Amino acid sequence: KQEVTQIPAALSVPEGENLVLNCSFTDSAIYNLQWFRQDPGKGLTSLLLIQSSQREQTSGRLNASLDKSSGRSTLYIAASQPGDSATYLCAVRPVENNAGNMLTFGGGTRLMVKP
Amino acid sequence: GAVVSQHPSWVICKSGTSVKIECRSLDFQATTMFWYRQFPKQSLMLMATSNEGSKATYEQGVEKDKFLINHASLTLSTLTVTSAHPEDSSFYICSASPATSARYIQYFGAGTRLSVL
Numbered sequence: 001k002q003e004v005t006q007i008p009a010a011l012s013v014p015e016g017e018n019l020v021l022n023c024s025f026t027d028s029a030i031y032n033l034q035w036f037r038q039d040p041g042k043g044l045t046s047l048l049l050i051q052s053s054q055r056e057q058t059s060g061r062l063n064a065s066l067d068k069s070s071g072r073s074t075l076y077i078a079a080s081q082p083g084d085s086a087t088y089l090c091a092v093r094p095v096e097n098n099a100g101n102m103l104t105f106g107g108g109t110r111l112m113v114k115p
Numbered sequence: 116g117a118v119v120s121q122h123p124s125w126v127i128c129k130s131g132t133s134v135k136i137e138c139r140s141l142d143f144q145a146t147t148m149f150w151y152r153q154f155p156k157q158s159l160m161l162m163a164t165s166n167e168g169s170k171a172t173y174e175q176g177v178e179k180d181k182f183l184i185n186h187a188s189l190t191l192s193t194l195t196v197t198s199a200h201p202e203d204s205s206f207y208i209c210s211a212s213p214a215t216s217a218r219y220i221q222y223f224g225a226g227t228r229l230s231v232l
Contacts, residue, residue, distance in 0.1 A: 036223075043121070043208055043225040044159075089158060101147060101212050101221060105158045 002027045004092055006106035013080055014114050021075040021109045023090035028068050031093040034103070035064050035075050038087045047088075048075070052095070080113045087111070118142055119211050121224030128199055129232055136194045136227045138209030144189035145211035149221060150182075153206040165192050189214065199231045 003026045013019055023033070032051045036044040048057045048064040050073070056065040063076040073090060087110045091103040118141040128134050138148055147166050151159040163179075165171040165186035173179045181203075183195040192211075196203055206228050210221040 041206070041226070041228065044210075044223040046223075049220075102149075102161065102164065103221060105160075107158045110156070 002030075002092060002094060002104045004090060004104050004106035006088075006090060006109050008109060009107060010110040010112075012112045012114065015080060015082060017080050017113075018076070018078050019080055019111075021077070021088050021090075021111070023073040023075070023106050025071045025073075025092050025104075027094070028071050029095045030068065031095045033064075033066055033073050033090060033092050035062075035073075036089045036091065038089060038108070040087075044089065077111075080111075082113045082115050085112045117213070117220075117222045119209065119222045119224040121209055121227055123227060124225060125228045125230075127230045127232065130200055131198055133195055133197045134199055134229060136196075136207055136209075136229075138192045138194070138211065138224055140190045140211040140213075140222070143211075143213045143222075145192075146189065146214040147212045148186055148192035149210045149212075150184060150192075150194050151208045151210070153208060153226075155206075159208060162194075196229065199229070201231045204229055204231045 005024045007022045034049045035047045038044050050057045050066040061078040066073045087108045089108045091105045120139045122137045150162045152162050153159050161174050162177045163171045163173045165184045167186050167189050171184035186192040206226050208226040210223045
């Protein structure tokens, strides 16, 4: 059974710092990996999706990398801002056809960026 | 595009009553919809997968008679929490996958906060 772990569970940094969020998964047979942002009491916003054949994806100040063989992904946030404060979730999608579109989520990293 | 609307966003009910939550795909047809449950400071746990026109597939440990899921059309799935109890209080989130080549994408609703008194 796929297990997804995110470290750290919580992170507090001053504004302007570059930071790295970590995600690890136990089964490397994944179709893709996705990073989401969730604001308190809200739904999920997709940030980046990396296909299993890709090594990284970039969007603005965000860069996500994927090392499928080692079961790891990182989300790099450059020049953090108070508006980046949220919970960041990673999720993996299995490669098996019968598992379809199911996502397995990590526990999330709660990020607070202080002004 | 690809908007998923969830209603209501917040509901308070008395113990023993039933609550219905709606999940609609507004600008696409969704063959598959997913229902998740999220407790405070925890991640999303998949409750069930619903396919249009067929019975939902429930995850282990989720009572199908308590959490009734109906996916009657390609744009609407409903989750009914029957005989709700305080331990059912949680944040419920739905997602929908398009009936297209983008079927491996899930678009998420904004969630419904259920408080059972």
